[in-house]
Amino acid sequence: MGRRTSPVSLARTASMHAVLAAYTVIALFPVFVIVVNAFKNRRGIFLAPLALPDSRTFSLTGFQTVLSQGHFVRYFENSLIVTLSSLVLVLLFGAMAAFALSEYRFRGNTLTGLYLAIGIMIPIRLGTIAILQTMVASGLVNSLAALVLVYVAQGLPLAIFILSEFMRQVSDDLKNAGRIDGLNEYVIFFRLVLPLVRPAMATVAVFTMIPIWNDLWFPLILAPSDATKTVTLGTQMFLGEFVTNWNAVLAALSLAMLPVLVLYVIFSRQMIRGITSGAVK
Amino acid sequence: MASTAIRQPAVPVASAARRKPARLWHIVVFLAPAALIYTAFLVLPLIATLQQSLFVAKGNAVVFAGLENFRRLFGDPHWSGQFWNALRNNLWFFVVNMCVQNPVGIGLAALLSAKKLRFRGAYRTAIFVPTILSFVIVGFSWELILSPLWGIAPHLLRLVGLRHWFAPWLGDAHTALTTLALVSVWQFIGIPMMLIYAALLNIPEEVLEAAEIDGLSGMAQFWKIKLPLIWPTIGIISILTFVGNFNAFDLIYVTQGALAGPNYSTDILGTFLYRTFFGFQLQEGDPHMGSAVATVMFFIILGGVSLYLFGIQRRLRRYQL
Numbered sequence: 152m153g154r155r156t157s158p159v160s161l162a163r164t165a166s167m168h169a170v171l172a173a174y175t176v177i178a179l180f181p182v183f184v185i186v187v188n189a190f191k192n193r194r195g196i197f198l199a200p201l202a203l204p205d206s207r208t209f210s211l212t213g214f215q216t217v218l219s220q221g222h223f224v225r226y227f228e229n230s231l232i233v234t235l236s237s238l239v240l241v242l243l244f245g246a247m248a249a250f251a252l253s254e255y256r257f258r259g260n261t262l263t264g265l266y267l268a269i270g271i272m273i274p275i276r277l278g279t280i281a282i283l284q285t286m287v288a289s290g291l292v293n294s295l296a297a298l299v300l301v302y303v304a305q306g307l308p309l310a311i312f313i314l315s316e317f318m319r320q321v322s323d324d325l326k327n328a329g330r331i332d333g334l335n336e337y338v339i340f341f342r343l344v345l346p347l348v349r350p351a352m353a354t355v356a357v358f359t360m361i362p363i364w365n366d367l368w369f370p371l372i373l374a375p376s377d378a379t380k381t382v383t384l385g386t387q388m389f390l391g392e393f394v395t396n397w398n399a400v401l402a403a404l405s406l407a408m409l410p411v412l413v414l415y416v417i418f419s420r421q422m423i424r425g426i427t428s429g430a431v432k
Numbered sequence: 433m434a435s436t437a438i439r440q441p442a443v444p445v446a447s448a449a450r451r452k453p454a455r456l457w458h459i460v461v462f463l464a465p466a467a468l469i470y471t472a473f474l475v476l477p478l479i480a481t482l483q484q485s486l487f488v489a490k491g492n493a494v495v496f497a498g499l500e501n502f503r504r505l506f507g508d509p510h511w512s513g514q515f516w517n518a519l520r521n522n523l524w525f526f527v528v529n530m531c532v533q534n535p536v537g538i539g540l541a542a543l544l545s546a547k548k549l550r551f552r553g554a555y556r557t558a559i560f561v562p563t564i565l566s567f568v569i570v571g572f573s574w575e576l577i578l579s580p581l582w583g584i585a586p587h588l589l590r591l592v593g594l595r596h597w598f599a600p601w602l603g604d605a606h607t608a609l610t611t612l613a614l615v616s617v618w619q620f621i622g623i624p625m626m627l628i629y630a631a632l633l634n635i636p637e638e639v640l641e642a643a644e645i646d647g648l649s650g651m652a653q654f655w656k657i658k659l660p661l662i663w664p665t666i667g668i669i670s671i672l673t674f675v676g677n678f679n680a681f682d683l684i685y686v687t688q689g690a691l692a693g694p695n696y697s698t699d700i701l702g703t704f705l706y707r708t709f710f711g712f713q714l715q716e717g718d719p720h721m722g723s724a725v726a727t728v729m730f731f732i733i734l735g736g737v738s739l740y741l742f743g744i745q746r747r748l749r750r751y752q753l
Contacts, residue, residue: 164549164664167543167546167549168550170539171540171543171544171551171555172555174540174555175555175558176553177563178561178618178621179560179561180557181562181570181573181574181577182449182561182565182573184573184576184577184584185573187575191527192632196582197582197583200439200582200583200584200587201584202662223655230732240469242633244465244466244469245466246492247461247463247465247466248462248463248465248466248467250457250462251458251459251462251463252463255458255459256477257456257459262730263463266475266614267466267467267470269475270470270474271582272671272675272734273495273730273733273734273737274473274476274675274679274733275473275477276679276702277478277481277679277726277729277730277733278478278480278682278726279475279477279481279709279726280472280477280480280481280709280719280722280723281476281477281478281481281484281723282473282477284480284719285473300469300472301473303473304472304473304474305474307466307470308470308474309471309733310682326699336458340462361563361564364566365565365567365568365657367566367567367681367682367685368682373713383566383567383568386566386568386569387568390568390610397582400572400576401576404572406570407566407568408565409566411565415557416557419557419560423556423557423626
């Protein structure tokens with residue numbers, strides 16, 4: 152308090168910034184290299200990979216190849232549909248189950264909670280073989296619904312666990328006051344409890360969304376058809392096919408990165424607040 | 433049944449008595465959607481997979497074979513060689529992840545939580561960027577950057593006078609796995625950093641002030657006060673890393689393909705499972721053998737998690753803050 156900045160603390164601050172800035176460069180460098188080179192011609196990519204595109208090296212051929220050969224718009228739609236549907240269902244069903252577990256005391260409550268928590272630690276991928284057989288039997292292979300069902304099952308355990316921790320902290324007086332006022336349980340859940348656990352919902356949303364959007368395993372196994380490819384699988388297959396066409400590869404990587412980065416820049420504050428759940432002011 | 437199912441009403445008794453039958457309905461309605469989807473697509477497939485590992489296909493029929501698949505997996509040199517190789521690689525992958533991600537994550541979080549740090553938000557946002565990118569983007573980008581064809585990595589090393597260090601790391605059986613583990617660390621460092629950062633911010637100001645009055649500041653304060661308080665968080669991060677690493681697949685598949693080259697040096701359990709189930713080259717896919725591999729992975733993960741829950745977590749002291 153009230154201390155003047157001494158040379159020692161100045162040096163300390165400077166070295167802290169040096170370390171953080173150095174790591175920031177490490178974190179962002181690959182993204183920078185890919186995006187910058189996507190806008191160059193082949194000569195520019197190989198002769199001066201670290202230079203920004205200039206009038207001689209600027210080129211959009213990579214993007215033209217990607218847009219004419221791949222179906223990236225469709226892949227994006229698929230990814231959006233799958234991720235958003237799964238997210239909504241995980242949040243809704245997860246919050247409902249968390250409410251049942253935290254609000255009502257009934258025989259088997261703890262046991263149900265434990266049962267629903269197994270999936271936090273045991274990855275759903277280990278059941279892939281039986282999941283594929285179920286989907287084949289029910290005709291859901293190569294449908295987005297197959298992915299949504301699997302991702303909802305995958306996301307629920309952590310959602311229920313986090314949300315029920317938070318719902319236990321919601322004041323009983325508030326809910327009982329609502330009950331005395333004649334509100335039924337569903338109104339209490341939707342109108343009183345849900346708004347109070349919004350920060351926790353944000354945390355759950357982040358932890359649910361990122362792995363779903365980025366998953367390669369289940370799209371590869373359950374929905375590899377061209378009509379149902381997600382952007383992650385679509386990019387992977389495109390890259391495998393065009394591996395020697397550097398312009399196309401760099402452009403495809405940039406196209407896969409940019410929307411996620413834009414969304415991230417817009418929502419990063421909420422996201423990070425969600426992850427650190429209320430700890431960050 | 434309905435009335436015995438409710439032990440202690442959460443609301444005053446008078447109103448609870450009136451509400452009892454309705455209550456059971458509420459519990460069912462609130463729990464059913466989650467419980468059904470979870471059971472149908474996570475628990476039952478898991479059980480079915482464990483069960484299938486005990487069967488083999490004989491012609492068109494499927495017959496019970498006891499532990500035959502496991503005998504082949506551990507006893508038949510063709511299978512056991514691949515399996516132990518994948519397990520060894522997977523362990524190394526995990527060890528590298530742990531040994532690099534935890535110290536670096538703690539270091540970054542400690543710097544970020546320093547008082548009056550400017551640009552805190554910018555650093556935090558930037559360092560978390562790799563975590564939101566998919567394995568496909570991360571794997572391919574690093575493959576390009578490390579490629580001797582493009583020459584970015586040797587160029588950068590020349591700038592710092594270490595050109596002779598460069599080798600085609602991903603193409604060399606001795607270095608490929610470690611390189612990929614480091615790429616994995618690069619990708620996920622945001623998670624340990626952020627969780628530890630949150631844990632550090634949760635340490636009350638009074639505790640730190642009291643430490644300063646006792647003459648503990650800077651590094652000494654970090655080692656003696658902060659680190660003991662964040663051990664539980666480090667424990668959670670470690671077990672999450674363990675589970676994540678032991679069902680990893682995507683990064684290896686994207687950069688090295690299902691054959692996890694060069695010469696299976698990057699083969700981990702996830703890629704081994706994929707090949708066993710779907711087949712590759714001349715070998716046909718085998719769902720029963722695949723189930724056996726998945727079952728072994730299940731017990732490895734279960735073992736690790738139990739060790740953590742019953743062996744380590746209980747010994748971690750939690751301080752009431």
